[in-house]
Amino acid sequence: MASYPSQYRYTKEHEWISAEGGRGTVGITDYAQQQLGDVVYVEMPKTGAEVKSAQAFGTVESVKAVSEIFSPVSGTVEEVNPDLTAAPELINQDPHRRGWLVKVQLANPAELDSLMSAAEYEQFIAAQRHD
Amino acid sequence: MTAPAAHLQQTALNSVHRRMGARMVPFGGWDMPVEYSGVIPEHLAVRRAAGLFDVSHMGELDIRGPQALDLVQWVCCNDANRLAIGQAQYSGLMTEHGAFVDDLLVHKLANDHYWLVVNAANTDADCAHIQAHNRFDAQVTNASARYAQLALQGPRALEILQPLTATPLAAIQYYWFAHGQVLGVDAIIARTGYTGEDGFELYFNPRHAERLWTAILAAGEGAGPIACGLGARNTLRLEAGMALYGHEIDAATTPWEANLGWICKMSKPGFLGQERLEAAKANPPARRLVGFEMTEPGIARDGYPILGGGDGSPDAAAIGRVTSGSPAPFLGKNIGMAYVPPTAAQPGTQLKIGIRQRTVAAVVTPLPFYRRGKGGGTAARPAGR
Numbered sequence: 001m002a003s004y005p006s007q008y009r010y011t012k013e014h015e016w017i018s019a020e021g022g023r024g025t026v027g028i029t030d031y032a033q034q035q036l037g038d039v040v041y042v043e044m045p046k047t048g049a050e051v052k053s054a055q056a057f058g059t060v061e062s063v064k065a066v067s068e069i070f071s072p073v074s075g076t077v078e079e080v081n082p083d084l085t086a087a088p089e090l091i092n093q094d095p096h097r098r099g100w101l102v103k104v105q106l107a108n109p110a111e112l113d114s115l116m117s118a119a120e121y122e123q124f125i126a127a128q129r130h131d
Numbered sequence: 132m133t134a135p136a137a138h139l140q141q142t143a144l145n146s147v148h149r150r151m152g153a154r155m156v157p158f159g160g161w162d163m164p165v166e167y168s169g170v171i172p173e174h175l176a177v178r179r180a181a182g183l184f185d186v187s188h189m190g191e192l193d194i195r196g197p198q199a200l201d202l203v204q205w206v207c208c209n210d211a212n213r214l215a216i217g218q219a220q221y222s223g224l225m226t227e228h229g230a231f232v233d234d235l236l237v238h239k240l241a242n243d244h245y246w247l248v249v250n251a252a253n254t255d256a257d258c259a260h261i262q263a264h265n266r267f268d269a270q271v272t273n274a275s276a277r278y279a280q281l282a283l284q285g286p287r288a289l290e291i292l293q294p295l296t297a298t299p300l301a302a303i304q305y306y307w308f309a310h311g312q313v314l315g316v317d318a319i320i321a322r323t324g325y326t327g328e329d330g331f332e333l334y335f336n337p338r339h340a341e342r343l344w345t346a347i348l349a350a351g352e353g354a355g356p357i358a359c360g361l362g363a364r365n366t367l368r369l370e371a372g373m374a375l376y377g378h379e380i381d382a383a384t385t386p387w388e389a390n391l392g393w394i395c396k397m398s399k400p401g402f403l404g405q406e407r408l409e410a411a412k413a414n415p416p417a418r419r420l421v422g423f424e425m426t427e428p429g430i431a432r433d434g435y436p437i438l439g440g441g442d443g444s445p446d447a448a449a450i451g452r453v454t455s456g457s458p459a460p461f462l463g464k465n466i467g468m469a470y471v472p473p474t475a476a477q478p479g480t481q482l483k484i485g486i487r488q489r490t491v492a493a494v495v496t497p498l499p500f501y502r503r504g505k506g507g508g509t510a511a512r513p514a515g516r
Contacts, residue, residue, distance in 0.1 A: 037154070037362070038169045040458045041430055041465075059487070061430055063170040063458050064362045 004029065005096055009072065009112050010121035011054075016096060017072040017104075019112055024073055027100040028060060028091065031125045037062040039091040042084045044102055049077045051104060053111050058101065060091060069101065073111045079103040136162065142187035143279050143340035153360060159252030161188040164360040173363035174460040177326050181285030182359035183347050187337065190254025191278045192247040192261065196269035203237060203245045206261050206403055208386060210396040214239040219306045219323055222394055223386060224249070224257055229404030229411060231380045233257050234391075236323060238308060246319075248280075248334075250376045264403060279340040283347060283356060284330030284367075286503075291351040292331055296320065300331070314339075314346055325364060327371025327501055369466065370459045372422060372499030378433060378454045379420055379468055388416040388470070390498065418451065419476040422498040425465040429484075429491035431456035436485040437469050450475065453484065459500060466500050467493075 008016045014032035017024045033039065041061040051057040051071040058069045081100050083090055091099035106112075116124060139162040148155065153164035164185065166173060176182045194202055203211045209222035216239050224232040224247075233253040238246040249257045258273045265271060283292055289300050298311030298320055308321035318335040335343065348358060365375070374380050379389055385408060386395040395408060425431060431453045439450030456467030475482065480495040 035154075037166055038171050040171075041428070043429075063174075063366060063460065064165065066430075066432060 004118040004121055006118045008096070008118060009115035010118065010124075011070060011072045011115060012124065013054075013070040014125075015070060015072050017112070017115065019073075019106065019109065022106050022109060023078065024075070024104050024106055024112075025100050026069075026072060026102050026104060028067075028069065028095055029121070029125075030095045032067070033092050033095045033099070036060065036067050037064055039088040042088050042091070042101070044080045044084075045077050047077055047080060051075060051077060051102075053108075060088075060101075071104070072115055073104060073109075074107040075104040076107070077102050078105050140188070142185055143337035144185045144187065144344055147341055147344060148185065151358060153358070156361075158361055159188060159250065161251055163188055164358075165362045166360040167358045170360075170362035170366060171460045173357060173359040174366050176357045177285045177328055177359060177363065177367055178461045179286070180354065181283060181287040181291055181330075181351065181356035182326075182363065183344070183356040184282040184284065184359045184361075184364055185280075185340075185344065186282050186332070186364070187279040187340065188251035189280050190249040190251055190257065190273065190275045191280075191334065192249060192254070192258055193272045193274045194245040194247065194261070194269055195243060195272075196267070197243055198267035199243050199245050199269045202261065202265055202267040202269040202271070203247075204399065204402060205267070206264055207235070207237060208396065208402060208404070208408070209237070209394045210399045211237050211239070211245065212399065216241060217307055217309065219308055219321055221306075223380075223391065224260065225402065225404040225408075226382060227403055227407070229385055229407035230382050231376065231384055231386075231389075232260050232382065234374060234376055234380060236321075238319075238321070246274075253376065277336065278334045279337040279343075281333045281340075281343060281347065282324055282326075282330060282364075283333070284324045284326040284328045284359075285356065286329060287351065287354070287356075288328070288330040291347070291355055295346060295350060303331075305329075313343060316343060325371075325373060326367035327373070327499065328367070328503055363460075365455075366457050366460055369455050369457055369468070370461060370499070370501040372468070372501075374420075375455060385411050385416065387411055388418050389420050415473055417472070418470040419473050420454070420468055421471055421476050422496045422500055423467055423469055423482055423484075423493040424496045424500075425467075425484075425491060425493045426481075427492045429486045429489065430458060430465045431467045431469075431484045431486060431491070431493065437471055437475075438483040438485050438490060439472075439475070449485070462500055464500075466496075468498070471495070 044058040056068040148164040156165045207222040219238045236248040316339040324330040435453040436449035437451035451471040459466045482493040
């Protein structure tokens, strides 16, 4: 099982964000990609699009299912992972690094404080597994 | 791993699936494996070699008695009188209105014994429906608890299964079955399936399920089948253009609009819904089931609208609905089936499908999307992955 990087923050919808200097990189967690199965298609907003905290901004699809992706923070999309069009499986292979989705200019960095730490997220998914 | 929800039924292999790390989902009231290694590798294994499915959730209904055939003929639209002992037939269980209570396989075990394999979620309703229309000297019983069902599917199915049984499998023709033993276990060995490949479906006492499952997975000298879940079963049947109850057919669908006129034998003596079907046949259906292939990036999912008229914008009125839609792992395309007006049913017709906030182009294509070649080869070109 992949480990959850301690410097990242996590949402209950299973996204992660790695923030530094007012910018954040967003992806879905290892747990999310496992639940989804083999990713075959990714739909992301265009560069310059506004995203809002806890609102859906794109979708990641496996053969079986469509999963909406919720933004951990509010801000402006600065970059979309260009590799995912040809290789959406990067999300399965390396969800916390090469499978990143978008980079966002943060509108309100204080929103990061309301997200879970890696330890809190691991407890959260452990509880989901035993529901 | 999450424990199964209490209200879900479990097959005899439930704990085996969990031990093997399958991802489990509720399906038709059952706790079922949706995938083991992944829908894509499982799908490709069935197209290229073999896969093994636990489909014990399927229901089995026994119809016995001097008038067993009359009862089957009355409730089903296909002509069971054409069956020889040892032969199976795809058919429809019909309402008085000529729509589908279910689709099913009818097996003739003896002149006074027919055996129906039905969809899991419909088993009780099917049984009640047949009983309610039983004015014959025949008894209907729900025998589902007496059977586990394994489906071994793929071009290598025969060579994998043959060492485990003395029954000569090559002698069983497509849609025929034999009574035999697999590893000493009494089984119905049917050359049927729901994948578009050659293969066998085995029905036997559930207490032997784990032994047979394990032995078949271990067979094939290292190149044996892999465990497959319902995810691959769905993509395989979709590529093969087969209907799934609740999607392409339901209690508001006639065989005519669902391309299932071939299972509807209007010349046989009376059956439930026959008059309504006769009347419906006189008029062209208002909608038709078609296959489509996406011509722009996007995956049309079940229930998404086919947009027509005006500008084809996402707000345009729906002229139809997607009944099943998915990536097709072997064909390497995004495909689906949908009901559309007859004017849009010709292959080559351009469709606009509403995918969330977008309008995405597709084209009507002939069904099935995939047809296996004779002699175990493949007619369709595999995807380059």
